[in-house]
Amino acid sequence: MNSTMLAIILLAVTALAYQFGLLRSTRQGRTLAREQVHSRPVYHAAWLAICCGTPGLLVLLLWSALEPLLIRNWLLASWPELLGGPAETAGTILMRRLQELAGGADNATALELAAAQQLGQLQTWAALGKTALVALASAGGLIWAARRMNATFKARHQVERMVRTLLLGCSAVAVLTTLGIVLSMVSEAFNFFSFIRPSEFFFGTKWNPAFSSTGNTHGEYGLLPLLWGTLMVSLIAMLVAIPLGLMTAIYMAEYAPAWFRDMAKPVIEILAGIPTIVYGIFALMAVGPFFAAAGELLGIQVRATSALTAGVVMGLMIIPFVSSLSDDIITRVPQALRDGALGLGATRSECIRQVVLPAALPGIVGAFLLAFSRAIGETMIVVLAAGNSPQLHANPLEAISTVTVSIINQLTGDTDFAGPQSLVAFALGLTLFVITLALNVIALYVVRKYREHYE
Template identity: 50%
Template sequence: MSTSLLFLIVIALGIVGWFLGNWRARASVGGKTSALHSRPGYYGAYVLLWTTLPAVFLIIVWNVLSPIAVSSLVTAKLPENIQNGPEQARALTMSTVRMIENGLSKLSPEDLDKTADPATDVKALLMSKGAPLAVTPEPFAVDAARYQLTLKNSSQLLLTLSSIGLAALGLAFALFQVSPKLRSRNAVETVALAGLLGCSMVAILTTLGIVLSMLFESIHFFSIVPIQNFLFGTVWDPRFSSAGSGSGGGGEFGLLPLLWGTLYISIVALLVAVPVGLFSAVYMSEYASRGVRMTAKPLLEILAGIPTIVYGFFALITFGPLLRDLGAHVGLSISATSVLTAGLIMGVMLIPFVSSLSDDIINAVPQSLREGSYGLGATQSETIKRVILPAALPGIVGAILLAASRAIGETMIVVLAAGIAPNLTLNPFEPVTTITVKIVSQLTGDLEFNSPQTLVAFALGLTLFVFTLALNIYALYIVRKYREQYE
């Protein structure tokens, strides 16, 4: 029985338990629900939780640990020279065993019995059943695959019996516990609170896992390349080496050209997005009629729904050549892929992030502040400049921060509109590249994972994380400073 079907059966038993718990609670007081400690629905939920949670936990743990145990047992069946041999040879053998096992799972019991005969051509048999193999398997690999298939089938059967039995046991136990004095509401709400806490921990643990994975690999990288050469180097030339060549050394991994390219393009993009977006928000919230606002805001927000690869193609095919031709007419040498091209296109992409959020924040400013300003004789423009925008400043800073984070993390527009050349230049008409682009390029291709050319991607990722974290901390400082002024 498949795991998904097993989940459905357990959930179905839980639903049955909910109805039985509800019915038993009502029956225990002769239908007078006011005599119950909790509402009848809580008793049903109590039975449902006891029926499903232990069984679901068992299924999850079993599916996590079972493949490890099966792999360990199958590996122990391999010949001694493979068990004690290189890790790569053992991994290749286990991969072949899994391929054979996938093919054997499609055979009928009669055909499966044939594979036990050493004279049987297993490759031809599997091919005749629509499960071709790329290699001719060794007899020991076929035996290991048969053993692995047997273990998996036995494990799945045992899991099915155990989980359904545990669900039935939980159902019976919970029904036995149902009584007028049972504090089912307290128990159910405790489980709900634990579930909410678990959901909140997912984000924290995910962030922690990402940071630790980057940190450990970055430490490995800095054991090969000195950290001062990475942080203060002005040349990026990783000198790629193919996997297995053993020439993983060499290369220069200066961060400054990539960091400067990231900041330069982001600054140009924000110089476009922040004024346009903020002025658009002020107009839509304070000056525009209801009809104009209901039309203009959705049209602006369409920009946020356009895929970034489309912006990149537009910059590469249309906007970049247009800038180059315009520059040629006025005597400027502008590259089709440049900081200016990427920054302007990215700024257009970021306009809805600033305008839409700022519009909502400005509309959230209490109307009493406006009326008080008008009552003191201020004009509408003075009210906007001296009252509304300062009051909405924390939210506007958050919108700008969101746009900045989006700009720093952008990849596709930079690849197509700014190029991949790591230049340390002040000229906005020349191509540059960013940290995110190089992270992708360093992890793409046939490279050894323990080479500095690959490990540098984790150091770049950690640098980007620290940079954005510092940006967030500064933004929180600004928000708190001005929020205290208006609360």
């Protein structure tokens, strides 16, 4: 029985355990006075379901993780004569070959057929053992919980403790994942700085990584052209997204009728769900040629792939982000402030400019900073529309390159992570992480320091 089918059966058994616990706790509660019953039947049922499903699920996950490794080691130790090269590479090739033979492939030697037969037997016994252990674990948990369950049992406390543990585990996974990503980038970035001095990387003005088969040529790894290109595209994007997004939010929150708001707000937010690769293709096929044709009419040389093209399309992508956050912040301003301003004789526009926007300004600034950090980390639009020219210039009509584009370029193709040509991607990623983290911290600081508290 495969793991998917076993998981479905385990889920069904857990549901049956829940129903059994619900019926049993209800029957037990009828024999006692109301004040003697500690927990409601639903908590007893949840306790029984958790004790039934959790042990079986843990056994299933642990077995599924260890089974391939154990079978591989057993076969490689049993058939060393089938290994024709380094143990790691040859072992992977051999296991793939034996899987094909076990699935019905032909043209095999006698040794390979014997090894494939043993593989099938091991997989059969592993499936039986997995099913038996999952069944025993679930049955043991169910029996143990059922023996403890009675009308005075504090099931609510037990269930809430388990839920709290689950939430803590989910939070720990998120924190540990972030910590692991940061530590991996830091360690590889230090390896990169063993080849290139930090001063050359952070203050260099030329970007020309050299891929050399001998490893004697490192090239030039100046960060400033990439960092300036990233900031240029992000600033153009914010010049597009901030006015359009903020004006959209003001109209939707203050002027739009309810029927129009209910219809238009989801349509605007659809832009946030479009994949960024679609925006990149749109920039490459439509926006870039349009800017180039407009430049010819005006007598200005505009490249189809440029900072302007990437920035404008990125700004269009960020509009829903700015609009949605700003709209939520503006609508949270108390209506009493609007009524007071209008009662003193202010017009609708004066009320918005002098009362609503100042009250919502900290949240709006925080939304702008979060949108800016989103623009800095964008990849696919700049890959297709920015031109990939790591030059330090201030002309938005020319091609540029960004940090994210360079990360993709350095990790594309055959990489061994032994030289600066590949390790520089981790230094670039760490730099980008620090920049976006700083912007998010500033946004949170601004919101918390200057936000207004209303009753």
